[in-house]
Amino acid sequence: MNRAHIEFLSSPQWAEMLRSDLLPWLTSVGPLGDDIVEIGPGPGLTTDLLREQAARVTAIEVDSRLARRLAERLVGTNVEVLEGDATETVLESDRFSAVTCFSVLHHISTPQDQDRLFAEISRLLRPGGLFVGVDARDLEQLRQAHDDDTFTPVPRETLPRRLKAAGLEIVDVDEDEYQIRFVARKPA
Numbered sequence: 001m002n003r004a005h006i007e008f009l010s011s012p013q014w015a016e017m018l019r020s021d022l023l024p025w026l027t028s029v030g031p032l033g034d035d036i037v038e039i040g041p042g043p044g045l046t047t048d049l050l051r052e053q054a055a056r057v058t059a060i061e062v063d064s065r066l067a068r069r070l071a072e073r074l075v076g077t078n079v080e081v082l083e084g085d086a087t088e089t090v091l092e093s094d095r096f097s098a099v100t101c102f103s104v105l106h107h108i109s110t111p112q113d114q115d116r117l118f119a120e121i122s123r124l125l126r127p128g129g130l131f132v133g134v135d136a137r138d139l140e141q142l143r144q145a146h147d148d149d150t151f152t153p154v155p156r157e158t159l160p161r162r163l164k165a166a167g168l169e170i171v172d173v174d175e176d177e178y179q180i181r182f183v184a185r186k187p188a
């Protein structure tokens, strides 16, 4: 991500948008359980929401500088920050009550790597566990905002099929003006 993008994702404005927009939706999804994985926390304002909801959060961030900063900021809390690629983690299978992925999928270079991420998430979830995410729609203004960055939006139409191929059941796939939002479950 470029510097402007990171600054925005660290800003009070983004924190406020997450509290007024993401949090009510997350609450409507229902309890995420006691042991959550967050994919791609970035500066960690989404992590701050999640750590209020669960006993334990494991955040996996591929950018080493962002991972180090977040680990330093959250030392001594209920969050463990791991540096690494979430398409291929060392975490245990069938352990987690939920996996979240907020504004990360479009930062993954290819649909094939996105599908590898879905398969890895399916592996990590315990039976009945939820995969919950939001991501950018394919809009010209969002393409321009990612001018010098990866932008691989996931078409809403293909998402159910791709999540099912990873072994997940669809609970809900929805979209608003800017985002798709989805909830899937590992079969119990």
Ligand SMILES: C[S@@+](CC[C@H](N)C(=O)[O-])C[C@H]1O[C@@H](n2cnc3c(N)ncnc32)[C@H](O)[C@@H]1O
Pocket: 001, 009, 039, 040, 041, 042, 043, 044, 045, 046, 060, 061, 062, 063, 066, 084, 085, 086, 087, 101, 102, 103, 104, 107, 108
């Ligand atoms: C747009 S930011 C979103 C940050 C945060 N979730 C939020 O909504 O404020 C996307 C983050 O995903 C991370 N990311 C991209 N691909 C990843 C991967 N394969 N594994 C882990 N993190 C990844 C990026 O480094 C970046 O920090």
